């Protein structure tokens with residue numbers, strides 16, 4: 001419970017309190033159809049999903065069932081063919097390409113199976129790259145990057161290139177990067193499937209710690225029982241249809 005006190009100038013805290021009850025994500029009647037040559041592939045149909053403001057959802061389903069499509073739509077990488085997508089109270093379904101770019105930059109985090117670090121940038125630079133490109137307050141970005149590197153146990157590896165990091169360290173850089181914009185929703189697409197048992201264990205714990213300590217909502221595409229075990233809810237998807 002957060003109380004608004006007179007000393008509270010309302011700049012950040014009030015906003016946070018007001019957002020606390022707003023779902024991180026609401027999908028209403030979402031349909032996604034891909035057109036390939038003359039054929040239409042219905043990747044998502046009648047998708048209804050509400051993700052609470054600090055809920056961790058495991059999304060489970062067979063290959064080709066629409067998991068990556070759902071994450072891409074929730075994160076503004078793709079627009080739905082039909083339906084509403086509301087992220088943190090903002091209806092992004094009608095956003096223009098430019099608005100979606102800003103939305104992705106400012107509001108969501110992504111962690112992909114393939115870590116996708118930029119090979120010629122150091123760990124620290126990989127965290128800072130989006131802020132640099134978008135010309136955001138450099139001092140603040142530097143501070144946040146250093147804080148995240150510290151929290152993720154990477155302070156002494158900040159200057160290393162990805163090729164000079166272990167698999168688990170690369171994963172941590174990817175998580176750090178996804179948290180740079182202080183997202184209210186992070187989308188993980190099979191974050192442990194490419195990792196061996198030990199690194200997978202570390203990743204599983206790291207996601208839990210990072211999401212729970214920050215109160216960040218997450219959708220984690222996974223078959224990993226270590227993750228479904230601690231998720232608040234598991235949502236199943238088959239042929240583009242969701243079942244709780």
Ligand SMILES: Nc1ncnc2c1ncn2[C@@H]1O[C@H](COP(=O)(O)OP(=O)(O)OP(=O)(O)O)[C@@H](O)[C@H]1O
Pocket residue numbers: 034035036041042043061062063064065066067068069070
């Ligand atoms: N860009 C695209 N163009 C055309 N069809 C696509 C495209 N992306 C995905 N599809 C199709 O949409 C359906 C859902 O794909 P999606 O990638 O969302 O599945 P998934 O559940 O993530 O599968 P996997 O577990 O193999 O990653 C599949 O039939 C796939 O072939």
Ligand SMILES: [Mg+2]
Pocket residue numbers: 067068069189
């Ligand atoms: Mg996928």
